[in-house]
Structure formats: C-alpha cells, structure tokens
Amino acid sequence: METLILIILGIVVAPVLGGLISGVDRRITARLQSRFGPPILQPFYDVAKLFGKVKVINNFWQVFCAWVYLIAAALSVGLLFAQSDLLLIFFVQAIGAVFLVMGGLASPSPFSQVGAQRELIQVLTYEPLIILVFASIFMVTGSFRIDEILNYDQPLLVKLPLMFIVLGYALTIKLRKSPFDFSTSHHAHQEIVKGVLTDYSGPYLGIIEIAHWYETIFILGICALFWHTSLVGVVVLLATTYFAEILIDNTMARMTWRWMLKYVWSVGLAMSFVNLIWLHAG
Amino acid sequence: MLKKFIDNSRAKSPWIMHFDCGSCNGCDIEVLACLTPMYDVERFGVINVGNPKHADVLLVTGTVNPRNAKVLRNIYDQMPDPKGVIAIGACGLSGGVFRECYNVLGGIDKVIPVDVYVPGCPAKPEAIIDGVVAALAKFEGLKG
Numbered sequence: 137m138e139t140l141i142l143i144i145l146g147i148v149v150a151p152v153l154g155g156l157i158s159g160v161d162r163r164i165t166a167r168l169q170s171r172f173g174p175p176i177l178q179p180f181y182d183v184a185k186l187f188g189k190v191k192v193i194n195n196f197w198q199v200f201c202a203w204v205y206l207i208a209a210a211l212s213v214g215l216l217f218a219q220s221d222l223l224l225i226f227f228v229q230a231i232g233a234v235f236l237v238m239g240g241l242a243s244p245s246p247f248s249q250v251g252a253q254r255e256l257i258q259v260l261t262y263e264p265l266i267i268l269v270f271a272s273i274f275m276v277t278g279s280f281r282i283d284e285i286l287n288y289d290q291p292l293l294v295k296l297p298l299m300f301i302v303l304g305y306a307l308t309i310k311l312r313k314s315p316f317d318f319s320t321s322h323h324a325h326q327e328i329v330k331g332v333l334t335d336y337s338g339p340y341l342g343i344i345e346i347a348h349w350y351e352t353i354f355i356l357g358i359c360a361l362f363w364h365t366s367l368v369g370v371v372v373l374l375a376t377t378y379f380a381e382i383l384i385d386n387t388m389a390r391m392t393w394r395w396m397l398k399y400v401w402s403v404g405l406a407m408s409f410v411n412l413i414w415l416h417a418g
Numbered sequence: 419m420l421k422k423f424i425d426n427s428r429a430k431s432p433w434i435m436h437f438d439c440g441s442c443n444g445c446d447i448e449v450l451a452c453l454t455p456m457y458d459v460e461r462f463g464v465i466n467v468g469n470p471k472h473a474d475v476l477l478v479t480g481t482v483n484p485r486n487a488k489v490l491r492n493i494y495d496q497m498p499d500p501k502g503v504i505a506i507g508a509c510g511l512s513g514g515v516f517r518e519c520y521n522v523l524g525g526i527d528k529v530i531p532v533d534v535y536v537p538g539c540p541a542k543p544e545a546i547i548d549g550v551v552a553a554l555a556k557f558e559g560l561k562g
Contacts, residue, residue, distance in 0.1 A: 190500075
C-alpha cells in the first residue's frame with residue numbers, strides 16, 4: 137500500500153518538479169547571457185499552449201511512440217520513488233528512449249530521420265555508462281534494490297566519486313545539453329530543424345516535453361542516491377550538479393557524434409575502470 | 419479552468435518562425451535583431467523555432483513572387499491552428515518599391531491571410547515586437 141502511494145506521489149510530483157527545474161534552468165541561462173529571461177512557470181505555459189493546438193499527425197505509430205515514451209518515463213520515476221530495483225528501472229527507461237527513436241523513424245521527414253539516428257547514438261553512448269554506475273553501486277552496497285541502498289551507512293560519493301562524474305555525462309546527454317545536444321535541442325541552434333522532434337507537433341510535442349521532465353527527475357534521483365544519508369547533502373549535491381550542467385551548456389559548443397562517442401566512452405570507461413579498481417583494492 | 423489556463427498560456431508562449439520571401443535583407447536582419455539578448459524577447463515566452471510544425475506566429479518579410487508564393491503557402495499550411503501571420507516591412511505589406519515589377523505579386527496578403535502589418539523600411543525591432551504582441555490579441559480573442 138505504501139509502495140503504491142509512493143508510486144503515485146512520484147508520478148504526480150515529478151513532472152511539476154521537472155517543469156520548475158526547467159523554468160529555473162531557462163532563467164539562470166538568461167542571467168548568464170545578461171538577459172532577464174522568461175518567468176519560472178514558462179515551461180508550463182508552453183506545454184499548456186501545445187495541448188491547446190490542433191492535432192496534426194503523420195501516422196498513428198508516431199502518436200503511439202510518444203505515449204509509450206511518456207508512460208515509460210513516468211513508470212521509471214514511479215519505480216524510483218517506490219524504491220524498486222535499479223536494473224528494472226534501467227530497462228523501463230531504456231524502452232522509453234528506444235520508442236522516442238522509433239517515433240522519429242516513423243516519419244518520412246529527413247530531419248526527423250537524421251535526428252532519430254543521432255538520438256540512437258546518444259542512447260548507445262549513455263546506456264553503458266548508466267549500467268556501469270548501477271553495477272558500481274551494487275559493488276559498494278551489495279544490492280540493486282534502492283531501499284537496501286538507502287540503508288547503507290555512508291554516502292556513496294565517498295566511494296564512487298568518479299562514477300558520479302560518469303553519471304554527470306549521462307545526465308548531460310539525457311538533458312540534451314551542449315556539447316551533446318545534436319539529436320534535438322531547446323533553443324535556436326537548429327541546423328537540423330529540431331532533430332528527432334521535427335515531426336511532432338501540438339499535444340504530442342507536449343507529451344514528449346512532459347516525458348522529458350520525468351527523465352530530468354529520473355537522472356537527478358539517481359544522482360541523489362550518491363548522498364542519501366542527509367537531506368541537506370542531497371539538495372546541495374543536486375543543486376551543484378544542475379548548476380554545473382547549465383554552466384557547461386552555456387560555455388560549450390555543440391560537437392559531432394563521433395567526438396561524443398570517442399570522448400564519452402574513453403573518458404567514461406576509463407574513470408569507471410579506475411574507480412572500480414580502487415574500490416576492489418580498497 | 420484548464421481551458422482558461424490553456425487560453426492564457428497561448429498569449430504567454432508565442433513561438434515564432436521567420437520566412438524571408440527575398441527581401442533586401444534589411445527587415446530580415448531586424449527580425450534577427452529582435453532575437454538578440456539586447457531585446458530579450460524570451461521574457462515574453464517567445465522562442466525562435468525553425469520548424470513550422472512548432473510555430474505559432476509566422477513573420478514574413480520581403481516581396482512575394484510566383485516562385486516563393488508556393489513555399490510560403492506550404493509553410494503556412496504546415497503550421498497547426500491557432501496561428502498568426504505578421505507581414506513585416508514595406509515589401510511585405512504591399513510590394514514596396516518593387517510593387518510594379520512583373521514578377522511581384524504584391525503584399526503577403528495576396529498569398530496567405532495576414533493578421534498584423536508592421537510597416538517600415540526596414541521595420542524597427544521595437545515595431546516587430548509590437549507586431550507580435552498585437553498578433554497575440556488574436557489568440558486572446560479566441561478565449562470567448
């Protein structure tokens with residue numbers, strides 16, 4: 137019963153929090169560029185407006201994919217709040233990521249096709265890193281279950297500092313921030329129009345936006361596991377991490393997918409390797 | 419209540435897209451100037467999108483001729499309702515000094531319905547922002 141309440145709480149609270157974080161993100165980005173920026177609630181206005189628009193679709197498959205993406209994202213956050221198994225959560229969010237790609241491939245538009253291919257490469261880049269992070273958490277705590285991880289007596293950050301940076305890479309890719317924002321991005325960098333989201337419009341774009349808020353909360357929730365022992369620690373850790381994301385987004389230029397694959401895999405795998413050896417030796 | 423929120427949001431989040439029907443680049447540059455941090459139109463929720471399927475407001479500059487009329491019409495048709503169109507500059511309004519040319523059709527409104535006209539040669543960024551705000555009045559009108 138308690139689990140059910142936690143799941144529902146997660147599914148209801150996560151998009152609200154995700155939207156607010158996105159609003160604060162745009163505000164801070166604007167301040168970094170000497171602008172005032174939109175109100176904090178701007179993402180909610182955007183999504184509400186998208187839901188008020190006429191439905192224009194290419195085919196049914198696209199609509200289906202948008203919904204599966206949303207449901208998978210919501211479910212992974214729900215399971216995270218319910219303190220379920222990390223591996224189960226990982227596979228549920230992977231389904232969402234794959235369906236977003238399929239939705240892009242379902243449309244005949246070349247922009248959408250290119251975006252979908254790039255999104256696929258992004259998924260290929262961050263999924264191994266996330267699974268390594270989960271595996272290293274298992275090595276420290278001896279369990280994939282979040283409720284048992286939360287019983288661990290010291291912050292994971294002490295034992296897995298490099299894995300946290302690796303998770304940071306996954307976060308940057310998942311949030312579609314520079315320099316990894318080539319499948320789609322929020323603002324005016326648009327040499328492939330809007331990438332994988334090109335052919336989504338109106339309510340379906342709104343659905344994807346909400347799913348994106350869920351994903352933000354999902355990855356931040358995983359980050360929160362690294363300092364689970366104190367609430368202040370969680371808040372400080374998440375605020376620092378997200379501010380670092382915004383800073384990187386504003387100071388980096390977009391790179392190519394080849395660079396991303398080479399850089400993130402080499403650096404990410406090397407850091408995981410070092411951290412795991414250190415863990416094993418210590 | 420939800421409907422009211424959606425209607426209010428429409429006026430707070432106009433995503434714009436601009437299309438240049440072959441102007442002298444003057445108006446086009448002024449449109450881009452609007453999007454710079456100096457004017458900071460994102461304060462009003464304006465985002466510049468490159469995709470007609472995401473756009474709410476279409477900014478059109480330059481003279482329409484039989485060739486680009488097809489493109490303009492296509493872009494307009496791809497925007498989901500409710501949408502607004504703003505014609506910018508003397509050329510967009512009436513054809514300007516090119517009005518009598520054999521290949522110039524006249525104003526933008528010969529091809530697609532226009533909601534707001536922003537005069538000027540070129541139109542000032544302030545005037546263009548004013549035009550976008552005036553176009554939002556059309557979305558406000560949908561409330562009733």
